[in-house]
Amino acid sequence: MTKNNQTNNSADQLRAMHLRITETSPWIKRFEHLVPKAARVLDVAAGGGRHGRRFLELGASVTFIDRDISGLSDLLNSEKARVIEADLETTTTPFDSGGHLEGENFDAIIVVNYLHRPLLGVLIESLSTGGFFLYETFARGNEKFARPRNPKHLLESGELLTTVAGKLQVIAYEHGQLNVADIPGVKQRLCAVKDQYYSTGGELSTYPFA
Ligand SMILES: C[S@@+](CC[C@H](N)C(=O)[O-])C[C@H]1O[C@@H](n2cnc3c(N)ncnc32)[C@H](O)[C@@H]1O
Incomplete structure (x- = not known):
């Protein structure tokens, strides 16, 4: 077997392991009440769509995007779901x-267990005023325990905070080892909002603690 084949196989195995989990991540669940019921939600690298599906249940219209939409076929005829098959790592976004x-914006953007750094800026720009950025993925330190180990797929210390600084209001942030989680490991998690203050220079709002 060539090295490329081995890498592809191990990525497929990791994806399959992740897709066996169908429950909403506790981090996303913790903040779902902040997102308006009729929101337009984007589930990035959606996999089986466990997070977008949760927001569909809550009444949102949800766009699911992934390069492999085999886990989303049951949603293809659903009125409030849009399923897009696309590679997120090409030269254009x-x-x-x-x-x-093109030109769309969303009231909530959710990314769980996926990192492609060049996308971060455009995701933040694509939030509507008042839109929520809910992010959770593996971070430096995880390499000691399990895959992913490639620094390309691991957030640096404080990276999500630095990425949203001056653009979004941070509601909650964590970086640490999670033993009780959808997938244990070292993770970084963020909930932030594109407040009026950052979008229009208007009021900075406050949000209830979860
Ligand atoms: C670990 S799974 C996470 C799935 C989902 N977010 C969840 O938490 O259940 C990562 C997902 O990223 C998708 N993915 C990886 N590389 C991608 C790319 N270049 N373009 C689009 N999707 C990609 C995979 O197909 C897979 O569904």
Whole structure:
């Protein structure tokens, strides 16, 4: 077996392991009440769509995007779901001219267990005023325990905070070892909002603690 085949197989195995989990991540569950019921939600690298599905249940319209939509086929005819098959790691992003999401914005963007750094900026720009950025993925320190170990897929200390600084209001942030989680490991998690203050220079709002 070639090295490339081995890498692909191990990525497929990791994906399959992740997709066996169908419950909403506790971090997303913790903040779901902040997202308006009729929100437009984007589930990035959705996998089986466990997070978007939760927001569908709550009444939102949800766009699911992933390069492999085999776990989303049951949603293809659903009125409030839109399923997009797209590679998120090409030279252009889906938000660019001619892309699937050109000019769109969302009231909540959810990313769990996925990192492609060049996308972070455009995701933040694509939040509507008042929109929530809910992010959770593996971080430095995880390499001591389990995959992913590649620094490309691990957030640096404080990276999500630095990424949203001056653009979003941070409601909650953590970086640490999670033993009780959907997938144990070292993770970084963020809940932040594109407040009026950052979008229009208006009021900085407050949000209830979860
Ligand atoms: C670990 S799974 C996480 C799935 C989902 N977010 C969850 O928490 O259940 C990572 C997902 O990223 C998707 N993915 C990886 N590389 C991608 C790419 N270049 N473009 C689009 N999706 C990608 C995979 O297909 C997979 O569904």
